Amino acid sequence: MRNYEMSPFWRSSVGFDRLFDLADGTMNDIDSYPPYDIARTGENRYQITLALAGFSxxxxxxxxxxxMLTVQGREGNKGDLDYLYQGISLRPFRRVFNLADYVQVKDATFENGMLKIALVRELPEAMKPRRIAIETAGNDNQQIERKQTA
Structure with missing residues (x-):
């Protein structure tokens, strides 16, 4: 696996340290349990799906x-079974997802061993683009001149 050197970016940027830490942490993430998908379900909507067979x-x-969004699973009661082979992993896990600004968790559902987490990005009104009306300064000056001559 490649190891990227971030020092050239550190020298020429200010305030992006969190971004570089996220990139570095993502490249070094080798634990792939539990498997998951991230899908875009709309313009500002996302869904994370984790395969959690055997968990309740x-x-x-x-x-x-x-x-940050953290999903943790703890080992449940396996019962009194004497396994000859156990291929379904029920080990404890902790999966962390870094969320962009203004991304919020809407809900979570669990069905057939699949955990689905719905996310939505909601920008505050102050952050949304808005149209600014343009006033002409020439009309105000003409009105002032007319008042002075009268």
Whole structure:
């Protein structure tokens, strides 16, 4: 696997340190359990789907912070079975997703061993583009001149 050197970017940028930390952490993430998909379901809508076979909703914890989504699973009761072969992994896990600004978790559903988390990006009104009306300064000056001559 390649290891990228970030020092040239550090020398010529200010305020992007979090971005470089995210990129570096993503490149070094080797744990692929549990498997997951990230899909765009609309212009500002996303869905994360995690394959959690063998887990129940009570064994899963979802925590949403300001710019992070954490999904944790704890090992449940395996029962009194004497496995000859166990291919379904029920090991504890912790999967962290970094969220962009203004991305919020809307809901989560668990069905047939698949955990689906719906996300939406909601920009505040102050951040949305808005049209600014242009006033002409020439008309105001003409009115002032007319008042002075009268």
């Amino acid at each position: 909703p009570e064994e899963i914890t979802i925590t949403a912070e300001q710019s």
